[in-house]
Amino acid sequence: MAQKFEQDDQVNFFVPVFWGTKEPELFADLMRVAAKMTGAYHFADNMFVFQRNNSMVRDVPFMDAWQQNIVSSSDEAILWRRYILAMAGYHCSHLDGDFVECGAYEGVGAKTVLDYLGGPEFPKTFWLYDLFEHKADSVNHPMPSHGPQLHQQVVERFAGYPNVRIFKGYLPEVLEQGAPERIAYLHIDLNQAPAEIATLEALFDRVVPGGMIILDDYEMYFYRAQKAAEDNWFGQRGYKVFPLPTSQGFVIKR
Structure with missing residues (x-):
């Protein structure tokens, strides 16, 4: 611990x-x-x-939400990253639009944010997307929990949360199964540049003014290909990404 x-x-x-x-x-x-x-x-x-x-350690409601959603030592270590998500979520909860996470993995990051903001009573819908397993043709590297069982585990994790919708499939193609028209909060954590850029292409215009986009590995050297691609993509649209010491990147939609 x-x-x-x-x-x-x-x-x-x-x-x-x-x-x-x-x-x-x-x-x-x-x-x-x-x-x-x-x-x-x-x-x-x-x-x-x-x-x-x-x-973050002094924020008692956040610490309660975080501690309830620790499933690995990595979840403990990325406390500051999770607090960035929670603070962005708090800001975005006051905007029009739903919450979206692309790359939900085990679901504990999204659930930390959701529990901090009210849990099942949170009035917005939280849309979660992931393949939940690693395929032979996947560009991103495998994670420890990837496998055919993960999707059902995440579904069970959110049992009793009527405000959560979970979609299994490749991004951005899976968005065709359902996606919000207006987005206040967009967290992207796909660990590979092509899918992250394609997801931005599909969802960026749906983010409302003042909405926040968090790119999980933007400032991590190992994932520098994502930073290069995203700097170019946002630069073409007159944006610059805020690099955070947590390794995340941060954009506020105008």
């Missing part, structure tokens, strides 16, 4: 999950050494920052 330490009004957050390191255990040990030399730190998800407020 995440380690939370308080000293005076400081809150520290440390989850030893870091991707792309040659010696993960040694790297985590070095982070523990660094933790002894500073405070108000956030060490997780390839972030090594200190003297931060860690606002």
